[in-house]
Amino acid sequence: MRSCRKYPLALAALLAAVSSARADVYKFTDRSSGHVYYTDRPSHSGYRLLIKTFSGVTVTYRELEKNRRLYAPVIDAVASKYGLDPALLHAVIRAESGYNSRAVSPKGAVGLMQLMPDTASRYGVSDRHDPNANIEGGARYLRDLIGMFGANLKLVVAAYNAGENAVIRHGNQIPPYPETQEYVSRVLGQYYR
Structure with missing residues (x-):
């Protein structure tokens, strides 16, 4: 190209x-x-x-919209359960997996919210491929990040991507990783749309 x-x-x-x-x-x-x-x-x-595209299954725009509609009731219910804005969950899921529940990243993150093994374990997600469990685990992680970083969604989203310790290590700033900086822009761009 x-x-x-x-x-x-x-x-x-x-x-x-x-x-x-x-x-x-x-x-x-x-x-x-x-x-x-x-x-x-x-x-x-x-x-x-x-x-960054995924090495796993690709998703067309039509599939993305179909899956968004399919998972919207679960996303909305989980957001309500944890006091989150459903638009934030949708933005993270769209950026992480494009609503592809079978997405697997080169680093080993799995599912709609691209949970890493340690994060899944921390939040009791035994099957990262299960869309409901994956959304639940990712939402709980986001809720905890909001507890750490307050209303600063830039830091919350950066921590979701790079880990909360990376944000803390960089003085509660977005880490200087190009991938994380682009990720924050992409998620917040979706969120504020």
């Missing part, structure tokens, strides 16, 4: 294609010209990962 310049429609098409194709998306901003480039094949180290 060739790099796309600063064209919103091209970016939208590229992002839509990502859900049905296995291609990470990288972004580069040329500071001298102000142009922004997107590609799945970065040509130099100045590109930053914008969207």
Whole structure:
């Protein structure tokens, strides 16, 4: 794929294609010209990962919307149970798995909320592939992160991605990891939509 310049429609098409194709998306901003480039094949180290696709099962936009509707009642009920905004759970799930309950990340995170083994164990989730249990465990983790970081959703979301200790270690700031910084932008972009 060739790099796309600063064209919103091209970016939208590229992002839509990502859900049905296995291609990470990288972004580069040329500071001298102000142009922004997107590609799945970065040509130099100045590109930053914008969207990481999963190595497991891919999800088309149609499947994403079908699964969103399928899991919405569970997400809403679990959000209510733990005093969370359902929109936050939806934003995290969309960013983590694209509503794909079979998603498995290269790092070993599994399911809708991409629970790592230690997180699943901490919240009593014995089957990370079970969508209901996965949502429940992820929601409990989010609730605990809100307890730690208060209303600062940037830190809550950063901690969900990088771990609460990474946020604490960096002085209660978003860790300087490109993946985490992009993740926070993506989740909050979905949340505030």
